[in-house]
Amino acid sequence: MGPSNDTDPKLAAYAHPERLVTTEWLAQHLDDDGIVVVESDEDVLLYDTGHIPGAVKVDWHTELNDPVTRDYVDGERFAQICGERGITRDTTVVFYGDRNNWWATYALWVFSLFGHPDVRILDGGRAKWVAEGRELTTEQPKPAAVEYPVVERDDATIRAFKDDVRAHLGKPLVDVRSPGEYSGELLHMPDYPQEGAVRGGHIPGAASVPWARAAAEDATFKPRADLEAIYQQEQGLSPDDDVVAYCRIGERSSHTWFVLTHLLGFSRVRNYDGSWTEWGNSVRVPIAQGSERGSA
Amino acid sequence: MTEASTRALPPQLAELVEDFAGVGPKDRLQLLLELSQELPELPERYADAASTMEQVHECQSPLFLAVEVGPDPEQHVHLFFSAPPEAPTTRGFASIMSTGLDGEAAADVLAVPDDFYIALGLGEAVSPLRLRGMAAMLARIKKQVRAATAS
Numbered sequence: 001m002g003p004s005n006d007t008d009p010k011l012a013a014y015a016h017p018e019r020l021v022t023t024e025w026l027a028q029h030l031d032d033d034g035i036v037v038v039e040s041d042e043d044v045l046l047y048d049t050g051h052i053p054g055a056v057k058v059d060w061h062t063e064l065n066d067p068v069t070r071d072y073v074d075g076e077r078f079a080q081i082c083g084e085r086g087i088t089r090d091t092t093v094v095f096y097g098d099r100n101n102w103w104a105t106y107a108l109w110v111f112s113l114f115g116h117p118d119v120r121i122l123d124g125g126r127a128k129w130v131a132e133g134r135e136l137t138t139e140q141p142k143p144a145a146v147e148y149p150v151v152e153r154d155d156a157t158i159r160a161f162k163d164d165v166r167a168h169l170g171k172p173l174v175d176v177r178s179p180g181e182y183s184g185e186l187l188h189m190p191d192y193p194q195e196g197a198v199r200g201g202h203i204p205g206a207a208s209v210p211w212a213r214a215a216a217e218d219a220t221f222k223p224r225a226d227l228e229a230i231y232q233q234e235q236g237l238s239p240d241d242d243v244v245a246y247c248r249i250g251e252r253s254s255h256t257w258f259v260l261t262h263l264l265g266f267s268r269v270r271n272y273d274g275s276w277t278e279w280g281n282s283v284r285v286p287i288a289q290g291s292e293r294g295s296a
Numbered sequence: 297m298t299e300a301s302t303r304a305l306p307p308q309l310a311e312l313v314e315d316f317a318g319v320g321p322k323d324r325l326q327l328l329l330e331l332s333q334e335l336p337e338l339p340e341r342y343a344d345a346a347s348t349m350e351q352v353h354e355c356q357s358p359l360f361l362a363v364e365v366g367p368d369p370e371q372h373v374h375l376f377f378s379a380p381p382e383a384p385t386t387r388g389f390a391s392i393m394s395t396g397l398d399g400e401a402a403a404d405v406l407a408v409p410d411d412f413y414i415a416l417g418l419g420e421a422v423s424p425l426r427l428r429g430m431a432a433m434l435a436r437i438k439k440q441v442r443a444a445t446a447s
Contacts, residue, residue, distance in 0.1 A: 043384055048384070061423035
C-alpha cells in the first residue's frame with residue numbers, strides 16, 4: 001500500500017486531490033518507504049546547489065528527450081531512468097521544481113505517457129519549500145537500483161500530434177503562451193532565446209490563456225474556484241470538452257494540462273508537444289494572427 | 297579542438313577550455329557548478345543592475361552584463377555580471393567569461409572565435425538549447441567592446 005493522501009482542505013477542493021501534496025505533508029513523509037521525490041528544473045544545475053533531502057534529479061532536456069529524434073525516450077530507456085533512481089512501478093513519485101513547477105509538471109506528464117500510476121506535484125514547488133526555510137542538502141542520494149518494467153509509451157491518450165490537431169480544428173484549443181507570442185508579434189517567449197519558428201501567430205480557434213495565470217504568487221496552484229473562473233467561466237471550457245493545449249515545445253502546456261486534468265477534472269485533455277515550433281514551421285497549416293481567436 | 301584555434305584564445309580562456317575538454321560530461325557539469333559559485337560580486341557602482349547594466353535576453357534566466365574598457369594603450373577589458381543564485385547555469389556561463397576574458401586587451405577579446413564555447417563540450421551535459429545564452433553573452437561583450445574602442 002502506498003503513502004496516504006494529503007488531506008489539506010485547499011487540495012481537497014480539486015477534482016483529483018491525490019495528485020498534489022503540500023510542503024508540510026512532504027516534510028513529514030520524506031523518510032517514508034515507497035516515495036521518491038524528483039526535482040525537475042529549467043536550470044540544469046539548480047538541483048546541485050541544494051535540493052530536498054533524498055530527492056533525485058531528472059533533467060528534461062538531457063534525460064527525458066531522445067537525444068536524436070525529436071521525441072521522448074522509449075520504454076526501455078524510461079525503465080532505466082526510473083530503475084537507477086530507485087523508482088519501481090509502485091513508487092509514489094512527487095515532482096517539484098523551479099518556476100511555478102513548470103518543468104515538474106512536464107516531467108509528470110512524461111511519466112504519465114508511460115502510465116506511471118502514482119504521480120504527484122509538490123504544490124508551490126521549490127520556491128515555496130525554500131521560502132519556508134525548509135531543509136536543503138547538496139548530499140547526493142545513492143538509491144539502490146530497482147527493477148522498473150519496460151512499458152510501452154501511450155501516445156494516444158494525453159499527447160496530440162500535428163495531424164491530430166488538424167483534425168481537431170474547430171474544437172477547443174488552449175494556447176498557453178504569452179499574449180505577444182499568441183498574436184504573432186513575438187516568435188519566442190519574452191526574454192527567452194529565439195527557438196526558431198518562421199511564422200508567428202496561433203492555431204485558429206485557440207483561446208489565449210497564458211499558463212502562469214493558474215499559479216498564485218507563492219508558486220502554488222490557485223484555488224479551484226479561481227481556476228474555474230478562468231478556464232470555465234471566462235473561457236467557456238467545460239470538463240467534458242475534448243481539449244488540446246499547446247505552447248512552444250510542450251512544456252508550459254503540460255502545466256495547463258495538469259491544471260485541466262487533475263485540478264479541474266477535465267476528462268479529455270491532450271498536450272500538443274510539437275506546439276508552435278512545429279506548427280509555426282509547417283507548410284500550409286492555417287494560422288491566425290492578432291488577438292482574435294480566428295477560425296479554421 | 298585543434299591547436300590553431302586554441303592559440304587564438306586568451307590564456308585563461310584556453311585553460312578553461314582544456315579543463316572542460318579533459319573531463320567527461322558529468323564532471324563538466326560539476327566544473328560549471330564550481331565556476332558559478334566563483335562569479336565575482338558586483339562592485340558598488342553596479343548595485344542597481346537593472347538600470348546600469350545591459351540585459352542578455354538570450355539567457356534563460358535574467359543576466360545583466362557591464363563592460364568597461366580601460367584608458368591604457370592596450371585598452372584592457374573589465375567585465376561585470378549579475379545573475380541570481382537560482383540561475384546557477386547562467387552564473388556558470390558568466391563565470392567562464394569573467395575568468396577567461398577579464399583583464400584581456402580589447403583586441404584579444406574581439407579575436408575570440410564566436411563559437412569557442414563548442415570546444416567546452418557542454419552540449420551533451422546541458423543541452424544545445426541552453427548553450428545559446430553563452431554565444432549571446434560573448435556577442436554582447438564584443439559589441440560593447442567595439443562601441444567603447446571606436447570612439
